Amino acid sequence: MMDATVSAKTEPENSVVSREAWRDARLKLLELEKEETRLRDKVRAARQALPWVKVDKDYTFDTQTGAKSLHDLFEGRSQLLVYHFMLGPDWDEGCIGCSFFCDHIEGALPHLNNHDVTWVAVSRAPLSKIEAYRHRMDWNFPWVSSFGSDFNYDYDVSFSAEDQASGSVEYNYRKVPADQIADEEHGMSSFYRNAEGEIFHTYSTYARGGEEVCGTLMLLDRAPLGRNETSTMSFLKRHDEYDQKPGAAAASSCCH
Template identity: 70%
Template sequence: MDVSAFPTNAVLSKDEWLKARLELLALEKEETRLRDKVRAARRALPWVRVDKDYVFDTPEGGKTLSDLFAGRSQLLIYHFMFGPDWSEGCVGCSFMADHFDGTLAHLNHHDVTLVAVSRGTLEQIEAYKARMNWQFPWVSSYATDFNHDYRVSFTQEEMQGETINYNFRDMPASEGFEELPGLSAFYRNEAGEIFHTYSTYARGPEEVIGTLMLLDRAPLGRNEDKTMSFLKRHDEYAAKPEQQASSCCH
């Protein structure tokens, strides 16, 4: 953590501090009302029927997208950056995934299933999952077009072009990666029809990362010079600097 820049906050009396805090509270309440408005608009977003068949490689064998719901009506898929030629998962996605296990019981009892999906092979996923000591469901989309269809994986041909389409816009291919992160939501009705209801990319899923939300309330905040520059995999903080990998999500 870089603390070289000493904080320059004013030091005030308790009464003066309270006045400044109340001004911030008004801004925080405005943020909360806007957040509620955004969430309502998100729930009201139109849906798209999913007619394409996908079969994912899982520890229990091949499973369809419908199977991933595990008997529930709602499915959240985290698009975890882990390509088929990678030796380990993305640092930023690993940070996100550190927050999943504690949510599972609550999500599942609220009729929501959470699954991570990567284009890496199941063998790669299982080995890395064991290293990280994670329990959440994580499956491979290696043999499907799923990642490409939901714009989180890109072909060599796309990467050699001028632009790729990510986060609902065209961006220079030179600024992207073959694998990028995201979060997608799906609904399955009683007839078994599946609908894509929402996707978010880049910093969109950031609110899911509770550690960042806590850091935002600490005196020095995230203390980063670029997005998550402080980050390491949770088993790498005690490693020597030359053994620590930077986040592929930066």
């Protein structure tokens, strides 16, 4: 079934030219693409060169095999990627945008693990809610609960009633008006564990910072109509909702 957002779009107005003229235009675009690649390499190098912060605080997570520490989440590897998945204690289902992001993860896990990297999703919802939503989405990646822990608050993806009452909260390294942000937000954080067992926070990204991980977006960027959005990721639904009957309420991404 074609998504209503896509079917409602007007026909594109690109000019139609000869093959030779198209090649000339493509070569100009290629120069921009090469510039983008060089800039991406520069950004990646700067990211790897960031200073680190030692993690001295103890955190406890509820998992399918019992309580675990942040140290345990590494599963014996030296690097840990944490995806801050928007699923709060009183939510009945996970964020649409976070669900879209995590649809891209399972195929990458063997490659990450072989490269000494562990990946895990963390949400503040109790484990029972996480497991219910995981079952619905048919996912098998590691996903743990930080309920009762300061972890989400310390990494600026959860905001208390007091935070919100103050009028603004810290998200994506800037102050955001509290009425423009949810009580749970998304992001991704990176950690390193050395041979002595010390843990360091090396990187966190929020908002659109993890967009390149979503291969579907990168593919759409190369499709004739691109992302075909009316707002950021407005075309998204959970992967089990695309076959909803006509007239069903359209979903939007709570990540944006």
